[in-house]
Amino acid sequence: MKVVICPTAEHTTALTARVIEQALRQKPDIVLGLATGRTMEAVYAHLVTSHRQAGLDFGRCRTFNLDEYAGIAPSSARSYRTYMDEHLFSRVNISRRATHVPDGSADDIVAQCAEYEDAIRASGGVGLQLLGLGENGHIGFNEPFSAFTSRTRLVTLDPATRQQNVGMFDDDLTQVPYHAITMGIATILDARRTVMVVNGKAKAEMLARVIEGPMTASISATALQMHADCLIIADEAAAGALSRRAYIAHLMQHDPELRALLS
Ligand code: GLP
DSSP states (O other), X not given: OEEEEESSHHHHHHHHHHHHHHHHHHOXXXXXXXXXXXXXXXHHHHHHHHHHHHOOOOTTOEEEESEEETTOOTTSTTSHHHHHHHHTGGGTTOOGGGEEOOOTTOSOHHHHHHHHHHHHHHTTOOSEXXXXXXXXXXXXXXXXXXXXXXXXXXXXXXXXXXXXXXXXXXXXXXXXXXXXXXXXXXXXHTSSEEEEEEOSGGGHHHHHHHHHSOOBTTBGGGGGXXXXXXXXXXXXXXXXXXXXXXXXXXXXXXXXHHHHHHO
């Protein structure tokens, strides 16, 4: 696990977009694992700007999103499919065929989850997986107690998650689904690279547990401690509860990979 702390949320999202951009330029047919949530909106805005102003080409890449609400049709304004269309897919040169988001309205969710896993595998696997952090420590919608060996499946959302995402549902909690489809933790750990971006004071305590705490199924993101190529990009506010700040600063200064990233 490598950790970069940036002064502000603007810096973290710009740096995250730069990491994705570099990966895409290096391997134009890369398979990207994508995430949703407010934090990602700025990341995608940067990628759209790079596409428009610097010719960043999405024409050969394929994408797999982490998750989707269950019981919500892809065409719904509240689906993560619509979120992705609005923030990224409709603004860059990627064909719909190359993008994958679980279908929350599928009749046979179990079969669809298995197909999603098969499609990821058939694509050659995710090269770079983008991740946000839920306030309860989830990655994707892997809520507390999710097995580290879990795969794409139907999950029941934590009340804290429903509350955290109520903004997407006109602040009406009754509209927030109780279930979702998510890549599993093992699915996420299969990605060759993982990049997690975390902003804001509200996630500071959780981020400290993710980075410094013991691995536990109660905090899904602690599974990233097992990932061989995991980069965490946090703003100062989110890094506020870390106890190993001096060590992280030392690594940022002397680790060759981090130095290259920050130069
Ligand atoms: C949702 C998504 C997560 C995401 C989280 C963070 O719960 N399922 O994948 O990481 O939101 O959201 P935000 O960036 O809005 O804090």
